[in-house]
Amino acid sequence: MKYLVLHLIDKLNDLKNVAVVGAGFVGTAHAAFLSRFYNTVVLLDRDEELVRTLSKGQIPFSTSDPDLLKLFRDNVLSEKILPTTDSDSLSNADIVFISVGLDFYEERNGFDNLKALFIKIGSVVKSG
Numbered sequence: 001m002k003y004l005v006l007h008l009i010d011k012l013n014d015l016k017n018v019a020v021v022g023a024g025f026v027g028t029a030h031a032a033f034l035s036r037f038y039n040t041v042v043l044l045d046r047d048e049e050l051v052r053t054l055s056k057g058q059i060p061f062s063t064s065d066p067d068l069l070k071l072f073r074d075n076v077l078s079e080k081i082l083p084t085t086d087s088d089s090l091s092n093a094d095i096v097f098i099s100v101g102l103d104f105y106e107e108r109n110g111f112d113n114l115k116a117l118f119i120k121i122g123s124v125v126k127s128g
Contacts, residue, residue, distance in 0.1 A: 017042070019093035021121065023050055023083060025061045027099035032068055034097075035075040042093060043083045054083035090124045 016039045020031045023045035031043040045051055053060050057073035075081045082089065090096055100117060 022099035
């Protein structure tokens, strides 16, 4: 088990570019945190207005953490965090984190949207 954990840590150190799909509060916070360790973090969301706001270094969510706000703003302005609606931007990611909500209150199964998301991600990410 120890070897497996050390191997995983070693592989994570090789990553340079990561992506977060879903720019809600959780996805935005993850992107800010990950930007401390990786060259670039693509922050993908389908909401164009949200992405425009995030691209200005602004977080439109209520948070009492000034460090999160500063980290996010500084790393957007330095282009370490790249908010976008373009799913093709995932093609250079070494790893993709999924941070999207599931709507279980719709008539359809909440997993249908997640399945469609996985299919879309699978069509643009690099193999390996």
